[in-house]
Amino acid sequence: xxxxxxxxxxxxxxxxxxxxxxxxxxxxxxxxxxxxxxxxxxxxxxxxxxxxxxxxxxxxxxxxxxxxxxxxxxxxxxxxxxxxxxxxxxxxxxxxxxxxxxxxxxxxxxxxxxxxxxxxxxxxxxxxxxxxxxxxxxxxxxxxxxxxxxxxxxxxxxxxxxxxxxxxxxxxxxxxxxxxxxxxxxxxxxxxxxxxxxxxxxxxxxxxxxxxxxxxxxxxxxxxxxxxxxxxxxxxxxxxxxxxxxxxxxxxxxxxxxxxxxxxxxxxxxxxxxxxxxxxxxxxxxxxxxxxxxxxxxxxxxxxxxxxxxxxxxxxxxxxxxxxxxxxxxxxxxxxxxxxxxxxxxxxxxxxxxxxxxxxxxxxxxxxxxxxxxxxxxxxxxxxxxxxxxxxxxxxxxxxxxxxxxxxxxxxxxxxxxxxxxxxxxxxxxxxxxxxxxxxxxxxxxxxxxxxxxxxxxxxxxxxxxxxxxxxxxxxxxxxxxxxxxxxxxxxxxxxxxxxxxxxxxxxxxxxxxxxxxxxxxxxxxxxxxxxxxxxxxxxxxxxxxxxxxxxxxxxxxxxxxxxxxxxxx
Amino acid sequence: xxxxxxxxxxxxxxxxxxxxxxxxxxxxxxxxxxxxxxxxxxxxxxxxxxxxxxxxxxxxxxxxxxxxxxxxxxxxxxxxxxxxxxxxxxxxxxxxxxxxxxxxxxxxxxxxxxxxxxxxxxxxxxxxxxxxxxxxxxxxxxxxxxxxxxxxxxxxx
Numbered sequence: 001x002x003x004x005x006x007x008x009x010x011x012x013x014x015x016x017x018x019x020x021x022x023x024x025x026x027x028x029x030x031x032x033x034x035x036x037x038x039x040x041x042x043x044x045x046x047x048x049x050x051x052x053x054x055x056x057x058x059x060x061x062x063x064x065x066x067x068x069x070x071x072x073x074x075x076x077x078x079x080x081x082x083x084x085x086x087x088x089x090x091x092x093x094x095x096x097x098x099x100x101x102x103x104x105x106x107x108x109x110x111x112x113x114x115x116x117x118x119x120x121x122x123x124x125x126x127x128x129x130x131x132x133x134x135x136x137x138x139x140x141x142x143x144x145x146x147x148x149x150x151x152x153x154x155x156x157x158x159x160x161x162x163x164x165x166x167x168x169x170x171x172x173x174x175x176x177x178x179x180x181x182x183x184x185x186x187x188x189x190x191x192x193x194x195x196x197x198x199x200x201x202x203x204x205x206x207x208x209x210x211x212x213x214x215x216x217x218x219x220x221x222x223x224x225x226x227x228x229x230x231x232x233x234x235x236x237x238x239x240x241x242x243x244x245x246x247x248x249x250x251x252x253x254x255x256x257x258x259x260x261x262x263x264x265x266x267x268x269x270x271x272x273x274x275x276x277x278x279x280x281x282x283x284x285x286x287x288x289x290x291x292x293x294x295x296x297x298x299x300x301x302x303x304x305x306x307x308x309x310x311x312x313x314x315x316x317x318x319x320x321x322x323x324x325x326x327x328x329x330x331x332x333x334x335x336x337x338x339x340x341x342x343x344x345x346x347x348x349x350x351x352x353x354x355x356x357x358x359x360x361x362x363x364x365x366x367x368x369x370x371x372x373x374x375x376x377x378x379x380x381x382x383x384x385x386x387x388x389x390x391x392x393x394x395x396x397x398x399x400x401x402x403x404x405x406x407x408x409x410x411x412x413x414x415x416x417x418x419x420x421x422x423x424x425x426x427x428x429x430x431x432x433x434x435x436x437x438x439x440x441x442x443x444x445x446x447x448x449x450x451x452x453x454x455x456x457x458x459x460x461x462x463x464x465x466x467x468x469x470x471x472x473x474x475x476x477x478x479x480x481x482x483x484x485x486x487x488x489x490x491x492x493x494x495x496x497x498x499x500x501x502x503x504x505x506x507x508x509x510x511x512x513x514x515x516x517x518x519x520x521x522x523x524x525x526x527x528x529x530x531x532x533x534x535x536x537x538x539x540x541x542x543x544x545x546x547x548x549x550x551x552x553x554x555x556x557x558x559x560x561x562x563x564x565x566x567x568x569x570x
Numbered sequence: 571x572x573x574x575x576x577x578x579x580x581x582x583x584x585x586x587x588x589x590x591x592x593x594x595x596x597x598x599x600x601x602x603x604x605x606x607x608x609x610x611x612x613x614x615x616x617x618x619x620x621x622x623x624x625x626x627x628x629x630x631x632x633x634x635x636x637x638x639x640x641x642x643x644x645x646x647x648x649x650x651x652x653x654x655x656x657x658x659x660x661x662x663x664x665x666x667x668x669x670x671x672x673x674x675x676x677x678x679x680x681x682x683x684x685x686x687x688x689x690x691x692x693x694x695x696x697x698x699x700x701x702x703x704x705x706x707x708x709x710x711x712x713x714x715x716x717x718x719x720x721x722x723x724x725x726x727x
Contacts (some may be wrong), residue, residue: 124589125596129637132584149637183581183640307631 005170008136008162009034012100013042014173015143021071023430025049025058029075030115032102034167047430047459050451052079054423056086056099057449061427063095064410065385067220069151070427073100077115080122080161085417087126090157092414093241094218096150097157098143099127105165106134119161128156136169144176153186154305155218186304190321190329198276198300198317199333205274205298207344208234211257211286214241214413215279215303217406219323222246225278228327232334233341235348237265239280241413244403254348257557258286260395260547263355266557268348272297279303279323282312283414284553292556302326355549355562357399363517366542369393369468370400375520376438376466377401379528383408384436387425389445390416392474395547397440419448425463426456436464436528443469443493443500450503456534457508464527465509465536470543471495478546482567495540504536513538573602574626575645575652575722578617581638582608589636590617597632599623603654603697605719614640618721649725655718656693656700661711663687670710677703688713 006014012035016024023045028036039046049055052074059070070090074083080101090097104113120132129149131142139162146158202208216225222245229236229252236246237257246253257265269275275297280286282301287293290312301308301315302323309318319326361371373396386401388394388411403409410428412420425439446467456463476491504511510530514523514537527535550561552570561567580586587606594601603620623629630642658679662670670689671681679693693703697720704715 120585121588124585124592128635181637184637305635307628307635311628311631 006173007034007038008133008139008167008169008171010038011136011139011171011173012143012162012167013038013044015140015176016044016071017042018140018176019144019147021069023047023062024071024073025055025062025427025430026073027052027055027075027079029079029102031076031104031164032073032079032100032167033075034164035073035100035102035162045430047426047455049423049455051449052082053085053419054449054452054455056083056097057089057417057420057423058427058430058452059097060086060090060095060420061387061410061424062431063090063097063427064093064424065407065428066431067218067407069096069098069147071098071100075102075115076104076119077117079115080117080119083159084123084126085415087123087157087159089412089415089417089420091126091128093412094155094214095157096155098146098150099157099159101159101161102167103132103161103163106163107165109163119159123159126157127159130159130161132161133163133166136166136171137174139166140174140176141179144178145181148178149181149184153184187306187320188304188322188325190302190319190326192329194317194319195326195329195333198302198319199330201274201298201300201317202232202234202276202330202334203337203339206340207272208274208276208339208341209268209272209297210234210236210246211239211269211275211277211280212236212242212245213239213278213280215323216242216245219279219304220406221279221324221327222406224324224327224331228331228334231331232337232339233345234276234339235268235341235345237261237268239283239286240398240411242279243398243409244406247404248402249404251349252345254352256398258283259288259551259553260399260549261286262352262357262399263549263560263562264348264351266549266551266560267351269294269297270557275299277301277315278326281308287312288551288553288555288557292558361517367514367517367520367539368545369396369541371517372466372468372514372520372539372541373397373400373440376524379521379524380438381436384438385410385428385432387411387421387428387437387439389421389441390418391442391445392478392545392547393440393442393468418445421445422449422456422463422465423452425465426452426459426461429456429461429463430459439463439465441465441467442474443467443471444473447493453504453507453509453534453536460532461534462531463534465534467500467536467538468541469495469500469538470541470545472543474543474545475547477543481546482552482570500536500538509534509536511536511538513540515540572622573647574621574623575647575650575720576619576621576626576630576633577643577645577722577724578619578633578639579609579641580615580617581640582613582615583638586615586636586638587617589638590619590633593632593636594619594621594629597629599629603720605721607721618719620720643724645722645724650722651725652696652720652722653694654697654700654720656703656715657690658693658704658707658715659688659690659713660707661687661713662689666710670707673706674703677706679703
């Protein structure tokens, strides 16, 4: 008995259900319309974004918060081109994403048809892999393959482009099977020989540093990392993408190194004799000029992506494998050894006392972002998820917020995509309706994707947004102060337009404002009480503030600029 | 900088050539020669890529990340047989005809079409021998020349 025939569009929806996808983000349009019809009857929750870029970041926020696949759906042409930023963002930060795009009908492809773009070509360098479907029968199989590629190995975005006639083609459902992909076999288990070599180096090290990043979070290896660090007393620094992989506040945690990292984290690497790098990629924001990076250290570099190993720094011990297996292997091989790191840890703790992160919040003076952040953290839940934009506020959050759990810090690290915060927060809240989701954004960033506030209101997604309004593109202004003789070319926005409170209210959210120190606690208390709709707090802050410490791009991590006076060193 | 020969086994899927070429060009590397064709295995093609690089390690790793790339081998020039095909159309006249055909056939080229004012030669062989033929016939006026790209195979198992 042959099964009832289904359209390609029905197969798309049925495949998503088959893969237990519960929430997707998107925006309809001509070429993808057939897929929206069966979606109408599906239990899958579709969240209607106001711009495709927003829908892409929502899917990323969902994926970053849960560690699971985020799904976004868009139409052909501009729908697909608007996804290029979130796709590239997901590629840089290794976020598992599935993008489904409509395409013009097969026979019109290449004819410059209405809303046609060469989506597969345009997204080739923005995805881990992409597909153009040419027969509806392939839909379930390809979508399953796409999920497999997106979520395994080094995670990343996969796009599936489906022409409109294929969405309308009637075929039978063929049960998808995870067939062997001959060119895709991620190495998960590390070579034991390499683990032995690494363990031997660790046993001999006097000043080891665990330099860990997003790979720990993707691999869900935070507990193993905790065991490795605490059992053998190895200090830890966490990169921007790795914040929360090891708990801040632990005596072994020295937090973020790099361009705006704290002095101790950056300097610990410079003084270290052994870098144990796991799930990191020696990003330029961490290393500054790699020639001067960790010159006294031998390097163990473990990553699931072989192309990261030796890309920037040739390691003494290269290890290809999943972070969890690597760390478990190291713990086994180190069992019973007693590392003599007490002096080293004491040295770092003394450094931390001598070079603390500091700011001065005057009683009557303008609000300082670090102060506001610390006050907010006192009032918010332990498992609150913080979602940031890009720039000064992002660096201050990473510096001053205490991250104690993985997947509680979402930001655009690699691509540095302004506008990420608000839509990504919506995605995170869609995954966790009952957790506090805090979108902590700058005014420049907020203006890039603020229309998604309407999405939050209409979909009853009660995110809490704080817009740090310094009336400027703050990081641009900071660079113009330091490197361009205070010539503030095109970096000034204005403190007054828009009226953020009125804007929030007009978009169905509650708008609040804080200006003085005495406002902070009561406004945040009010913000955290509102759980039936989104709420936006405008926080007016000082445009003259700069983020320190700072190591200028291309500089040496041996020369850390600690404050404004220190700029004379440049 | 020395010449490197990469032999890349790929799945015969649409877009695979674009993916490989863009991965190489993204890093700013030039491709001296690229040849693609089917293999003895159904659904698999082989690309032979000749490029000039200090080190191909990073490019190899990046290419390996492509889902449709199955295997990459860097061929050792010492143990490699190389071949390339060439088609060359050259001007001739009554006075030069004999000498052109003689020179070409002594070089190992085969005349495949001879008209009153042109001759077409085909030659298969090592790239440097094809270069020689080109230089030899240049004085007579080459009208058009096409080379098929270098293909290579390792001599040892």
